[in-house]
Amino acid sequence: MKTIQVVCSxxxxxxxxxxxxxxxxxIKIGALFSVTGPASFLxxxxxxxxxxxxxxxxxxxxxxGRKLELIVYDTSGDATKAVQLATKMIKNDKVVAIIGPxxxxxxxxxxxxxxxxxxxxxxxxxxxxITEPVKKWVFKSTPTDSLAVAKIYEHLQKSKQTNVAxxxxxxxxxxxxxxxxxxxxxxxxxxIVSDETYGPKDTDMTAQLTKIRSSQAQAVICWGTNPxxxxxxxxxxxxxxxxxxxxxxxxxxxxxxxxxxxxxxxxRLSSGRALVAGMLPNSDPQKKSLQTFLKDYQNHFKAEGxxxxxHAWDAVxxxxxxxxxxxxxxAAIRDQLEKAxxxxxxxxxxxYSEADHAGLTKDAFVMxxxxxxxxxxAK
Amino acid sequence: MQFDQLLQxxxxxxxxxxxxxxxxxxxSIIYNATGIINFAQGEFVMLGGMLxxxxxxxxxxxxxxxIPCAVAAATVGGILFERLAIRPLRQATPINLVIxxxxxxxxxxxxxxxxxxxxxxxxPPFSGxxxxxxxxxxxxxxxxxxxxxxxxxxxxxxxxxxxxxSGKAMRACAYNRRAAGLVGIDVRRxxxxxxxxxxxxxxxxxIIVAPLTMVAYDxxxxxxxxxxxxxxxGGMSSGISTVLGGLILGVLESLGAGLISxxxxxxxxxxxxxxxxxLRPQGLFGKAESERV
Numbered sequence: 001m002k003t004i005q006v007v008c009s010x011x012x013x014x015x016x017x018x019x020x021x022x023x024x025x026x027i028k029i030g031a032l033f034s035v036t037g038p039a040s041f042l043x044x045x046x047x048x049x050x051x052x053x054x055x056x057x058x059x060x061x062x063x064x065g066r067k068l069e070l071i072v073y074d075t076s077g078d079a080t081k082a083v084q085l086a087t088k089m090i091k092n093d094k095v096v097a098i099i100g101p102x103x104x105x106x107x108x109x110x111x112x113x114x115x116x117x118x119x120x121x122x123x124x125x126x127x128x129x130i131t132e133p134v135k136k137w138v139f140k141s142t143p144t145d146s147l148a149v150a151k152i153y154e155h156l157q158k159s160k161q162t163n164v165a166x167x168x169x170x171x172x173x174x175x176x177x178x179x180x181x182x183x184x185x186x187x188x189x190x191x192i193v194s195d196e197t198y199g200p201k202d203t204d205m206t207a208q209l210t211k212i213r214s215s216q217a218q219a220v221i222c223w224g225t226n227p228x229x230x231x232x233x234x235x236x237x238x239x240x241x242x243x244x245x246x247x248x249x250x251x252x253x254x255x256x257x258x259x260x261x262x263x264x265x266x267x268r269l270s271s272g273r274a275l276v277a278g279m280l281p282n283s284d285p286q287k288k289s290l291q292t293f294l295k296d297y298q299n300h301f302k303a304e305g306x307x308x309x310x311h312a313w314d315a316v317x318x319x320x321x322x323x324x325x326x327x328x329x330x331a332a333i334r335d336q337l338e339k340a341x342x343x344x345x346x347x348x349x350x351x352y353s354e355a356d357h358a359g360l361t362k363d364a365f366v367m368x369x370x371x372x373x374x375x376x377x378a379k
Numbered sequence: 380m381q382f383d384q385l386l387q388x389x390x391x392x393x394x395x396x397x398x399x400x401x402x403x404x405x406x407s408i409i410y411n412a413t414g415i416i417n418f419a420q421g422e423f424v425m426l427g428g429m430l431x432x433x434x435x436x437x438x439x440x441x442x443x444x445x446i447p448c449a450v451a452a453a454t455v456g457g458i459l460f461e462r463l464a465i466r467p468l469r470q471a472t473p474i475n476l477v478i479x480x481x482x483x484x485x486x487x488x489x490x491x492x493x494x495x496x497x498x499x500x501x502x503p504p505f506s507g508x509x510x511x512x513x514x515x516x517x518x519x520x521x522x523x524x525x526x527x528x529x530x531x532x533x534x535x536x537x538x539x540x541x542x543x544x545s546g547k548a549m550r551a552c553a554y555n556r557r558a559a560g561l562v563g564i565d566v567r568r569x570x571x572x573x574x575x576x577x578x579x580x581x582x583x584x585x586i587i588v589a590p591l592t593m594v595a596y597d598x599x600x601x602x603x604x605x606x607x608x609x610x611x612x613g614g615m616s617s618g619i620s621t622v623l624g625g626l627i628l629g630v631l632e633s634l635g636a637g638l639i640s641x642x643x644x645x646x647x648x649x650x651x652x653x654x655x656x657x658l659r660p661q662g663l664f665g666k667a668e669s670e671r672v
Binding site: 198210263 | 645
């Protein structure tokens with residue numbers, strides 16, 4: 001009888017141990033995205049992309065022979081919820097790194113948590129404040145607005161369109177864009193002759209555009225996310241606005257052309273390379289990553305991958321590479337993230353360093369133009 | 380300040396104002412028949428647009444067939460809403476009913492999001508999108524459609540309320556529900572009618588603006604609020620005062636954005652709303668005891 005008991009307990013012990021070691025076998029990565037709520041147009045493709053990359057990595061044998069396990073929570077765009085979920089995934093799920101959140105407000109709210117708990121965070125939001133000043137545990141994969149502004153201004157400066165009118169949306173994205181547009185104008189010799197805003201739910205912007213029409217503007221820069229810019233494009237066409245219209249990367253997806261229709265023709269915007277991946281020369285360092293991303297996304301979701309999903313792709317790949325180079329402890333991941341150099345991702349070529357946790361330059365963006373309901377590089 | 384600039388502000392304002400008017404009338408019809416403010420009114424505007432898109436894209440109907448189908452489907456929605464949410468609670472106080480309509484609007488919005496997703500969609504304009512020049516200003520053919528259809532609907536409304544038995548009965552309910560009931564008017568039926576009319580009108584408003592403003596599951600809230608504003612300016616009358624209320628609101632918004640600052644566009648609408656509620660709760664045109672309907 002005793003032997004049976006001993007054998008049983010040994011079996012139980014073995015089972016318990018094996019299950020423990022099995023659980024420890026996966027590397028847990030957390031992801032916070034607003035899959036619902038106002039920023040869901042960002043959060044949803046990002047969530048899809050992260051899940052896709054983790055599946056692909058696991059299919060190919062994982063990282064150093066260990067599988068990745070993704071813990072995703074929906075923040076619904078609520079900063080309070082984001083903080084609670086971040087705490088939950090650190091304390092209960094024991095993640096070693098966190099990707100997201102995808103809005104700047106939520107990212108800022110989560111930063112104190114990860115700083116306190118010493119968990120690396122790769123934010124997928126745009127605000128410059130996330131990584132400036134540099135915070136030890138916080139990185140960012142989405143390019144900062146000021147880089148897009150710099151790219152547009154550089155283009156305007158080259159084409160000698162120095163008097164510009166601004167038309168920005170009065171939400172977080174637009175206000176941040178407006179701030180950067182005003183801050184950088186002097187550096188590129190740009191004069192802002194008109195500064196208008198519109199509400200995120202506004203349905204008619206002819207009043208603002210009429211005002212801009214009577215100004216001396218040589219170019220109009222509109223900063224917003226769909227559907228506002230599409231309405232503006234249509235309004236501008238209706239009013240016969242002569243100065244060319246420039247948009248931000250907030251509308252860099254096919255959806256914008258669908259919404260604006262013929263009015264989109266000739267509009268120029270700053271955009272990540274994902275939209276024009278097919279047209280890039282083979283020498284472009286990002287081409288390989290872009291093609292992998294777009295092909296995988298097409299296979300997984302039967303839809304075209306966009307730049308937004310691409311930012312999450314960069315975040316998860318940066319973490320994966322960091323684990324491959326170092327270990328899977330939060331501290332090792334952080335140290336290796338900081339040493340990431342020349343990582344050619346979807347959003348650009350990343351070079352993190354001690355002084356720069358954003359890692360991108362204005363060349364993360366290209367200027368593109370809508371032509372025949374498609375994209376081409378802007379001259 | 381040039382004349383053509385002012386003309387453009389006025390024209391833009393009038394076309395947005397026409398929409399506010401249509402939505403506003405929907406509010407006041409229900410208010411007059413039931414004494415409640417139906418906060419789900421904006422959602423019927425959204426349903427009009429989304430259903431048109433649904434019939435156009437998924438069922439591949441031509442636009443002239445998709446529009447009546449969408450109006451009919453939205454009206455069925457209005458009937459269901461009255462039957463399932465308003466009628467079972469007939470003994471409830473107005474405040475309960477108002478809260479129910481808020482709940483209903485959240486439900487409708489949520490269902491629309493689940494059914495059609497979160498994307499914004501564009502609907503093709505009814506007759507091209509070549510701008511038409513009027514003086515130094517420009518309008519789109521769709522603006523003319525909006526103004527024209529608004530005028531027709533308001534004319535039909537007028538005819539219905541003043542020259543048909545059920546219209547007159549509904550006006551009787553607006554004056555005094557009890558008395559109307561005593562002379563043999565089926566008040567509950569009139570309440571149902573009021574939901575039919577206002578959901579259909581909301582849907583039409585949603586359809587005719589969709590080619591200009593695009594449509595998504597969440598456009599109802601803001602449009603509903605602006606329509607409510609128009610109804611308040613018009614003193615909750617379902618006649619010409621609400622129409623004027625809508626037009627005034629539209630033009631003031633447009634002038635405010637153009638002449639003062641575009642940042643205050645929505646603030647202007649709500650300051651007017653608050654001022655009116657404080658100073659002239661009977662509406663801009665109403666006498667102290669205004670005629671409702």
